Amino acid sequence: MSTLHTINKSPFERSSLTSCLGHLADGDAVLIYEDGVIGARKGCAFAEALRAKQTSCAIYILGADLAARGMKSEDIAEGIGVVDYGGFVDLVAGAARVCAWL
Amino acid sequence: MSEATAKKKFLYINRRAPYGTIYALEALEVVLIGAAFEQDVSAAFLDDGVYQLIDGQDTTGVGMKNFSKAYKALGDFEVRKLYVERESLAERGLTLEDLMPLTYEDEDEDYAEKPSIRLVDRSEMARLISEQDVILSF
Numbered sequence: 158m159s160t161l162h163t164i165n166k167s168p169f170e171r172s173s174l175t176s177c178l179g180h181l182a183d184g185d186a187v188l189i190y191e192d193g194v195i196g197a198r199k200g201c202a203f204a205e206a207l208r209a210k211q212t213s214c215a216i217y218i219l220g221a222d223l224a225a226r227g228m229k230s231e232d233i234a235e236g237i238g239v240v241d242y243g244g245f246v247d248l249v250a251g252a253a254r255v256c257a258w259l
Numbered sequence: 260m261s262e263a264t265a266k267k268k269f270l271y272i273n274r275r276a277p278y279g280t281i282y283a284l285e286a287l288e289v290v291l292i293g294a295a296f297e298q299d300v301s302a303a304f305l306d307d308g309v310y311q312l313i314d315g316q317d318t319t320g321v322g323m324k325n326f327s328k329a330y331k332a333l334g335d336f337e338v339r340k341l342y343v344e345r346e347s348l349a350e351r352g353l354t355l356e357d358l359m360p361l362t363y364e365d366e367d368e369d370y371a372e373k374p375s376i377r378l379v380d381r382s383e384m385a386r387l388i389s390e391q392d393v394i395l396s397f
Contacts (some may be wrong), residue, residue: 176306180385256388257396
């Protein structure tokens, strides 16, 4: 069973996203929320690093945190799935373990 | 311990240096709780977390408790798997020789002293994460 990795800090503030992406196993899922969403914006400095992982891992983002920061689903890199809080719960329930990158 | 409360694999991920924040000290306490409940405890040290194990910590000038000695006692509490990430050390200009020589006594081999620190590369760390039942991040 796979691991769900969570990111809730901006990659411009902390190394959490970079560190997380360096420790993924194939088939893992990543959920980006709170200030983590800043790193998923199209054209940002971390978009390429995220895109490189999309072939082996599923990347999700919490829609409410996007909206709170003035972003829409079309503002984030392609291939990232937007989920709501229920979707967050489903991801946790479907994973064998959760690894939070604080 | 009954079968219903079987032993689980717990991994404590440490990514912060000591003293700048309370994370490292709190993690150390939680690791000991896991060990007290007879769980299969491992601790991982990556990113700035490798500084938790650096030798020669002296906190007299900053007026904080030097808790680095507590890591030396972990072996006595059955915490014998301390995984340190090779890349995190290298990025910070550190080597294994800069860390405290942490050991445990192996009761199966006439209490021979063995190293608790296991140097792993990033891909091995990723695999270690995949093998756990519970992950606690600090």
